[in-house]
Amino acid sequence: MRITTKLSAVTVGASLMLTMSACSPPEGQGAATTAPQASGSLNIACSQQEDFCQAITAAFSADTGIDATYVRLGSGEVLARLETTPGEFDVWSGGQAENHLIADDRGFIEPYVSPNASALAAEYNDADGVWSGFYTDSVGFCSNQAELDKLGIDAPTSWDDLLDPALKGTVSMPHPATAGVGYMAMFAVDTLNGGAEDETIDYFTQLNQNVLQYSKSAASGTELAGRGEVAVAISLDSDCVKAKEAGYSDLVTSYPEEGTGYEVGAVSVLKDARNAEGAKAYMDWILSTDAQNLYADVPSYAAPTLADAKQGSSVPDQDAVNKVEWNLQKAADSREALLARFESDVASQSSATE
Structure with missing residues (x-):
């Protein structure tokens, strides 16, 4: 929907x-x-x-x-x-x-x-x-507070928080090959890793254990979170607020404190x-x-x-969001290689694609 x-x-x-x-x-x-x-x-x-x-x-x-x-x-x-x-x-x-x-x-x-x-x-x-x-707008974490309360955890405030075993099967991420927000998340993590591609892929391989669904679009993830089908969706902050204003009142927005993409x-x-x-x-x-x-x-x-x-x-x-240094040309130049690694090393190990 x-x-x-x-x-x-x-x-x-x-x-x-x-x-x-x-x-x-x-x-x-x-x-x-x-x-x-x-x-x-x-x-x-x-x-x-x-x-x-x-x-x-x-x-x-x-x-x-x-x-x-x-x-x-x-x-x-x-x-x-x-x-x-x-x-x-x-x-x-x-x-x-x-x-x-x-x-x-x-x-x-x-x-x-x-x-x-x-x-x-x-x-x-x-x-x-x-x-x-x-x-x-910026990449953030769109969480269902009621679902977080059931799990006994707080809204994530770092990328590592998404690896919490308590979130197994309760995270939604836009697929980076179809949704720009998914790639933005990948490039943000890659930037924080200093461009070390192996470390970036290792992170998303770990995150894959918690991902219920790789959605076709970022907005799909906020709806899943709004309905309580997942606890957290990686999304644009604007999409999360939009979903909350549309009636999904349990949604809250948080950001990775070490830096996010925009x-x-x-x-x-x-x-x-x-x-x-x-x-x-x-x-x-x-x-x-x-x-x-x-x-x-x-x-x-x-x-x-x-x-x-x-x-x-x-x-x-x-202005209140801590953002990584966003090199547009590097983001463009790195896309093909990062997506190829995501497909071969992450998505191929999952049946979570929408």
Whole structure:
């Protein structure tokens, strides 16, 4: 079951259009300068939760007049689709920036420097126009407090806490080959190990003893935890808060105190796009303050990347999270080797994949 806020495209589009029409973007941040020049339909590969994809796509269409559709796919799934069906999508919206770098290395990105990118902090922007970031959140542990109480343990506050024998068969982790969050967890541990791949694989081999399920998406794990089917899910902190707000009241978020990974959710224009101008208009739009102000109303519990954008009251404070040094290029370059080792040494020993 996917947690989905029931929003019709018509309702969302109309209401968000009213919201946006009441605001004027700061100088240099309005997307309207390019949007009217685009025409035709826009196909979006969207790597966020379903209700966010639905609402943002509808808002973009309402604001620009460009007919847009989306397919909700995890980052690994987008990379696979770009290989098998090039030209299917015009723009990739969401997913970790390192995955957009991988797509660029494979020749799938058409670099585009949006005029609105200049308002972003350096860590949210690629100077060459491969990607720009429009949201950020962190990897955390999403735990069911009632289940932890039954086991007689506290919410995990370190990666080693997940190896507690008391958690045998009660941990959910997104599969790193299909869900970007799973790979983020792997790369965070690898970074803490100083890039020692064998030590990283040894950790996940041990963790495998406690994993009930390698879920296809990170959000699936928070639902398992919310229903009490597992005690802990490795997830994005934004997804855990979202599930709690949706009614899974026993959920609590904690972080590994030694450091965790974090996501810069990126947008890129795709090569061979059927609607290249529409893709650029979408990138301009989602990097505008008006668009990022909408996150609180969707709602999205990830933080906007523009400093002047509105932030929802329940959005986790990203400044309070201890994060590992996140080398995007190294994360991209290490992905293939780490995933191959995970498949051969960890997943092959388990029947826990969703």
